Structures are given as C-alpha cells and as structure tokens.
Amino acid sequence: MAHLVRTGISLESDLLERFDCAIHKKGYKNRSEAIRDLVRDFVVTEDVEENRMVVGTLTMVYDHHRPKLSERLIEAQHHAEHKVLAATHVHLDHHNCLEVIIMRGRSADVRHLADRILSLRGVKHGKLVLTTPGKNL
Secondary structure, three states: OOOOOOOOOOOOHHHHHHHHHHHHHHOOOOHHHHHHHHHHHHHHHHHHHOOOEEEEEEEEEEEOOOOOHHHHHHHHHHOOOOOEEEEEEEEOOOOEEEEEEEEEEEHHHHHHHHHHHHOOOOEEEEEEEEEOOOOOO
16 A cells, blocks of 8 residues: 555535535545545546546447347447457347446547447447546556
C-alpha cells in the first residue's frame, strides 16, 4: 500500500451532513474511504477524457428475432481487432437477449465501437461503463 498522507478539507455543515448520510447508506466505515473512492472516480474520468487505456463493459438488451442483428453484432466484435476480450449472452425471454461485451483499448476507440454496436437496428437499450485497468490507482 502506498504511503498515506493526511489532509483536511473545509465543507459547509449541511453538505457534510448530507455526505455522511450518503456514505452511511452505502456502508462506508469512514469519510476517508468514501473520499478516496471519489478521488479515484475523478482520476478514472480524467483517463477516459484524455483517451488513455481503459477497460469497459457494454451491456445491452436486444431483440434476437431482428433479421441479421446477431450476425451484425458478431461482425462488429470480430472487426474490432483486439478490443473485445469476451462476451456473455443471456436469453431473457422469447424475444429479448442481454449481452455484455468486455472491451479494452483507448477510450475513444472503445466508445466508438460501443456507439457502432448500440446504433444497430434491434438494439433496444445499452450502456457503456468505462474504468481503468487499475495500474495507476
């Protein structure tokens, strides 16, 4: 573990009270743990905005009866070079499937691939979540 540095912050009492309630609900043991997570989230956001290496999951729901959609989804993943690491497919009901695609690459490239997949006709909803590979946290 890296060397810990003690620091102080100044907040309005109302804001601190709301923060304490929120972190208690989430199960944090103390403010330091919650603030460390907020700082890490800020750093990850910077990595994404600066087109650094990221990992991410694209979660989507689609109608697998839509003609040629399954083929287009597979084709998009195969043409993504080494960005797609794995995919999981689950049948939700007679028409709907859930698929989670795990990706790695520069944030702009991963976002572009996700946008291309989500724009396919028959994809009902999807969301891309990006994070850091963890090396610099």
